[in-house]
Amino acid sequence: MTPFRKPIQVEEVIGKIWEYYRGGKNEIVRLRDSLDRFLAEDIIATTDIPRFDKSPYDGFALRSIDVKEATREHIIELKVIDRIGAGMISKKKVQPFEAIRIMTGAQMPDGCDAVIMLELAKEMIKNGETYIQVNRSLKQGDNISFQGEDIAKGKKIIEAGMKINPGIQSILATFGYSQVKVKRPPIIGVFAAGSELLDAEDALVPGKIRNSNSYMLCGQIERSGGKPYHYGIMPDSLEDGYTAIKEVLEEVDIIVTTGGVSVGDFDYMPIIYEKLQANILCNKIAMRPGSVTTIAEVDGKLLFGLSGNPSACYVGFELFLRPLIRDILGSKKPFAKKVKAVLGEDFPKANPFTRFVRSKLSFQDTRLVAKPIGLDKSSVIYSLGLADCLLILPGGSRGFQKGTEVEVLLLEDQEGGEIY
Amino acid sequence: MTPFRKPIQVEEVIGKIWEYYRGGKNEIVRLRDSLDRFLAEDIIATTDIPRFDKSPYDGFALRSIDVKEATREHIIELKVIDRIGAGMISKKKVQPFEAIRIMTGAQMPDGCDAVIMLELAKEMIKNGETYIQVNRSLKQGDNISFQGEDIAKGKKIIEAGMKINPGIQSILATFGYSQVKVKRPPIIGVFAAGSELLDAEDALVPGKIRNSNSYMLCGQIERSGGKPYHYGIMPDSLEDGYTAIKEVLEEVDIIVTTGGVSVGDFDYMPIIYEKLQANILCNKIAMRPGSVTTIAEVDGKLLFGLSGNPSACYVGFELFLRPLIRDILGSKKPFAKKVKAVLGEDFPKANPFTRFVRSKLSFQDTRLVAKPIGLDKSSVIYSLGLADCLLILPGGSRGFQKGTEVEVLLLEDQEGGEIY
Numbered sequence: 001m002t003p004f005r006k007p008i009q010v011e012e013v014i015g016k017i018w019e020y021y022r023g024g025k026n027e028i029v030r031l032r033d034s035l036d037r038f039l040a041e042d043i044i045a046t047t048d049i050p051r052f053d054k055s056p057y058d059g060f061a062l063r064s065i066d067v068k069e070a071t072r073e074h075i076i077e078l079k080v081i082d083r084i085g086a087g088m089i090s091k092k093k094v095q096p097f098e099a100i101r102i103m104t105g106a107q108m109p110d111g112c113d114a115v116i117m118l119e120l121a122k123e124m125i126k127n128g129e130t131y132i133q134v135n136r137s138l139k140q141g142d143n144i145s146f147q148g149e150d151i152a153k154g155k156k157i158i159e160a161g162m163k164i165n166p167g168i169q170s171i172l173a174t175f176g177y178s179q180v181k182v183k184r185p186p187i188i189g190v191f192a193a194g195s196e197l198l199d200a201e202d203a204l205v206p207g208k209i210r211n212s213n214s215y216m217l218c219g220q221i222e223r224s225g226g227k228p229y230h231y232g233i234m235p236d237s238l239e240d241g242y243t244a245i246k247e248v249l250e251e252v253d254i255i256v257t258t259g260g261v262s263v264g265d266f267d268y269m270p271i272i273y274e275k276l277q278a279n280i281l282c283n284k285i286a287m288r289p290g291s292v293t294t295i296a297e298v299d300g301k302l303l304f305g306l307s308g309n310p311s312a313c314y315v316g317f318e319l320f321l322r323p324l325i326r327d328i329l330g331s332k333k334p335f336a337k338k339v340k341a342v343l344g345e346d347f348p349k350a351n352p353f354t355r356f357v358r359s360k361l362s363f364q365d366t367r368l369v370a371k372p373i374g375l376d377k378s379s380v381i382y383s384l385g386l387a388d389c390l391l392i393l394p395g396g397s398r399g400f401q402k403g404t405e406v407e408v409l410l411l412e413d414q415e416g417g418e419i420y
Numbered sequence: 421m422t423p424f425r426k427p428i429q430v431e432e433v434i435g436k437i438w439e440y441y442r443g444g445k446n447e448i449v450r451l452r453d454s455l456d457r458f459l460a461e462d463i464i465a466t467t468d469i470p471r472f473d474k475s476p477y478d479g480f481a482l483r484s485i486d487v488k489e490a491t492r493e494h495i496i497e498l499k500v501i502d503r504i505g506a507g508m509i510s511k512k513k514v515q516p517f518e519a520i521r522i523m524t525g526a527q528m529p530d531g532c533d534a535v536i537m538l539e540l541a542k543e544m545i546k547n548g549e550t551y552i553q554v555n556r557s558l559k560q561g562d563n564i565s566f567q568g569e570d571i572a573k574g575k576k577i578i579e580a581g582m583k584i585n586p587g588i589q590s591i592l593a594t595f596g597y598s599q600v601k602v603k604r605p606p607i608i609g610v611f612a613a614g615s616e617l618l619d620a621e622d623a624l625v626p627g628k629i630r631n632s633n634s635y636m637l638c639g640q641i642e643r644s645g646g647k648p649y650h651y652g653i654m655p656d657s658l659e660d661g662y663t664a665i666k667e668v669l670e671e672v673d674i675i676v677t678t679g680g681v682s683v684g685d686f687d688y689m690p691i692i693y694e695k696l697q698a699n700i701l702c703n704k705i706a707m708r709p710g711s712v713t714t715i716a717e718v719d720g721k722l723l724f725g726l727s728g729n730p731s732a733c734y735v736g737f738e739l740f741l742r743p744l745i746r747d748i749l750g751s752k753k754p755f756a757k758k759v760k761a762v763l764g765e766d767f768p769k770a771n772p773f774t775r776f777v778r779s780k781l782s783f784q785d786t787r788l789v790a791k792p793i794g795l796d797k798s799s800v801i802y803s804l805g806l807a808d809c810l811l812i813l814p815g816g817s818r819g820f821q822k823g824t825e826v827e828v829l830l831l832e833d834q835e836g837g838e839i840y
Contacts, residue, residue: 031620032650035639049801051629058684085686087616089627103684105616105728107627151801158805165832166639167804170730173632174801178621196507196525200451201598207509207527209471212593219455219586230452264478264523266505308525310590339783363759366787366825381469381571381594384587385578388835405786412585412834415808 005284007291010319010354014419016281017324020297024328027184031172034164037182038225038329043158043168046175048148053108056145060121061112062099064138072135080123080130084109099132108144115143161330163225163414183329185227188321189252190214193234193241193260193269194308213258213313216384217306220317221256224325234260238268242275249301253328256321259308261294269294269305278303286395288355290316311374314384315356318411319420326416333416336390336409343391343406344371348399355395358387359408370408388412392420425704427711430739430774434839436701437744440717444748445604451592454584457602458645458749463578463588466595468568473528476565480541480552481532482519484562490554500543500550504529519552528564535563581750583645583834603749605647608741609672610634613654613661613680613689614728633678633733636804637726640737641676644745654680658688662695669721673748676741679728681714689714689725698723706815708775710736731794734804735776738831739840746836753836756810756829763811763826764791768819775815778807779828790828808832812840 026040055061062078070076078099082090086105094100094111102108102115121132151157157175158168164182172180192214200210211233218228229252234241248255260269261283273280278296285293289312294305302324306316318336326334341361359370370391374383389408393400400406409420446460475481482498490496498519502510506525514520514531522528522535541552571577577591584592584602592600612634620630631653638648649672654661668675680689681703693700698716705713709732714725722744726736738756746754761781779790790811794803809828813820820826829840 031635032638035642047624051624052627058682083685085615085684087614087628101685103686104682105614105629157802162805164639165805166636166643167734167807169639170632170636170734171801171805173620173635174630176620176622176624176630178619194507194525195505199598200593200596202596204467204471204596207472208507209525210594210596212590215451215593216586216590218452219584219589222455223586262478262524264505265503265521266523314587314590340786342786363788366760366762368783368786368788381591382577385582385585385591387587412832414832 007284007286007353008282009286010420013282013285013295013320014323017295017302017320020300020302021324021327022300024186024330025184026181028179029182031169031178031180034169034172034180034182035166036225037164037180038331039158039160039162039164039168040181040183040330042156042160043171043175043177045151045153045155045157048153049151049174050145050147050149052147054145055102055104055106055108055115055143057115057117057143058103059115059117059143060099060132061094061102061109061115062134062138063094063096063112064114064140064142066097067134068137070134070137075133075135077131077133080132082109113140113144114138117143159332161332163331165414185225186253186325186328187229187251188221188226188325189229189231189248189255190217190221191231191234191244191248191255191257193257195236195266197233197259199232213308213310216310216314217256217258217317220314220322221325224322225329226325238271241268242272245272245276249298254302254304254321254324256304256306256317258306258313261305261307262292273303273305286353288351288353291353293320295320310384311358311380314358315390318390318409319356331416333418335417335419336411337413337415337417338407338409338420339368340405341368341370341408343400343402343404344369346399346402347372347393350397350399351395353395355393356409357391357393358383359389359391360386361389361408370406427704427706427773428702429706430840433702433705433715433740434743437715437722437740440720440722441744441747442720444606444750446601447604448599449602451589451598451600454589454592454600454602455586456645457584457600458751459578459580459582459584459588460601460603460750462576462580463591463595463597465571465573465575465577468573469571469594470565470567470569472567474565475522475524475526475528475535475563477535477537477563478523479535479537479563480519481514481522481529481535482554482558483514483516483532484534484558484560486517487554487558490557492555495553495555497551497553500552502529533560533564534558537563579752581752583751585834605645606673606745606748607649607671608641608646608745609649609651609668609675610637610641611651611654611664611668611675611677613677615656615686617653617679619652633728633730636730636734637676637678637737640734640742641745644742645749646745658691661688662692665692665696665723669718674722674724674741674744676724676726676737678726678733681725681727682712693723693725706773708771708773711773713740715740730804731778731800734778735810738810738829739776751836753838755837755839756831757833757835757837758827758829758840759788760825761788761790761828763820763822763824764789766819766822767792767813770817770819771813771815773815775813776829777811777813778803779809779811780806781809781828790826
């Protein structure tokens, strides 16, 4: 049985997936547990910044009117009546020709309207009292950071959908978000299908190889912000495989399988889809690797049947599942960021389908260079570990020359991008 | 009291820190918990890849000698005596003019030395037995992936010190590393010092502001691969502050404080260092922001006294603590990756010290462009959330023009780089 499969384009696949999108749910986490989560609400300035008029320097707060006529020739003396550090409030109110010693960040004392920097005022003790000598005039407002001059209360600071990094955590703390509303990660069940598979901890037996794809997929899910449920290797019989998928569909938001979607004699995933009465969105995609990818829908939940070939499985995840996960997490830019780079070496082989080639970026002067890896047999196995981008080579009848400008999808970027 | 502080260069600071470096300890984690951990051992190929001679296609395994003379005019018929999928071993041994139907990835049956692809052999049933007709010759070894042709057992695949990504997890699984030896994250205690500080959950009171730096630092520690212990705001009195630091030194590998290191009247960190009889490695660094950074050592443990200014605190962490953490984690490239970029806008202000300016990268065609953010007051608070690199502007008497080639340190890169 080799059913006819019509290849469809990557963009069309994305369109079909998006029809079944359901928005993610929110949850509350402690600020200190929020790194790498996705904001489910805008961060609003809950106070002015600065919160109050304050001194940006160590110095003396004074009344500018008192030193209006101060010059080198006409020195004016002020009596220092208090001393405050950041966080302290002076209980005293300055009278004419009085000043308060003030440290950086402290709130301006009542009655003062300017600050003279520490090193510009000469401090002295007379009869046990402290005085400063001022030899220059100051204007009202000199050396004051005014309330709200950086940010006015109520302003939107960071948009919902951003991934929380340390800088955003600092902003959250500044505005008192000790609890943060974030998106709940979608739960994604992972199965590896294939009668040849052993688990990573199993002893080797003849003819079998270890399942590596499901561990990789769990890592990719985690890296994308989802929560993987690792179900390991699918039961060997069609009936048990069907039951396993059927049960797991109740527990998870999305199912990903790797392997078993081809047209080989023992590839039973197509039959499972049939038994599930799944709505097949596509079973062949015009891309390399990964053309046998199948995407189906059962009761509004999506099933991704990725190829059992490690490279195809990797690419299929990054192209279709990562953006879906990021979208559920509320990202405004759920797709991998696409940038231009210079092709770092010749790629002579032509292919009618668009290719996504695992590659490594480097920087030559200010230019971004992408070099394919995993082209020779020995590096296929490394390439998944070393790749940090996918080089997009449009389908056609020609190969590509070193130095050509190409597009790449960044795999480790956190900002994301628009649709491919 | 304004003690004289001699500024030293960033490189010199790194050198001093490195003298006190102590290698990190190892621990074992499950493969599925290993994402983003740092490998403490090389990954060695524990088997050949492929593990055995196998078929790379769906087809029929046969004896090439039987079809040596097959042509379109001279069709040769073979009897199909078995059918195997990946992971299965045929118990039968082919005799002359026999073949075995074989699926992609299955081990070559005994006696067979070539595979003909499914679509090139014509299958037919005669008297209830299956036969194929072959109309072309095959050579010994045709369409076989040979044991070890990709990777020979014993080869080093991935070096210790690498951060584990999903591709590396796949390699670990392939070679049966179901338990992975990784570096134990160093434990880093974080204190915020400053009498003006409230915690993120505290109600606001006059003159005080919320502590945001310690949350940011915990996020930076996590992002670097360390384990933050958040001790919140330091006790207000010198004696209690001293006791807190003294106690925490027993619990953690490194202490980071933010604030209180300046020369203001209420900055008591210098006095605490004195009471601890700390060996001060530096208390002023020739950089902006963050020149008041103090680094000290007590009983072989390092104390980093970062500025209370959020930008200075952020930069100080990335320049000094991140590489130290990455080094403890065994990274061969513990420093932030330094690349060249084009300056995206004029930066007219000159400064005698090297500046590290929070910036955002973009790609214009194949060129990397770095644009400073946080230069105007209103964006200081955002800039920490949006920055993805630090622009390095060498000290001097001139500003910098848009279009100049500059160096930047990447903040979200995972590969790392050599010393700045």
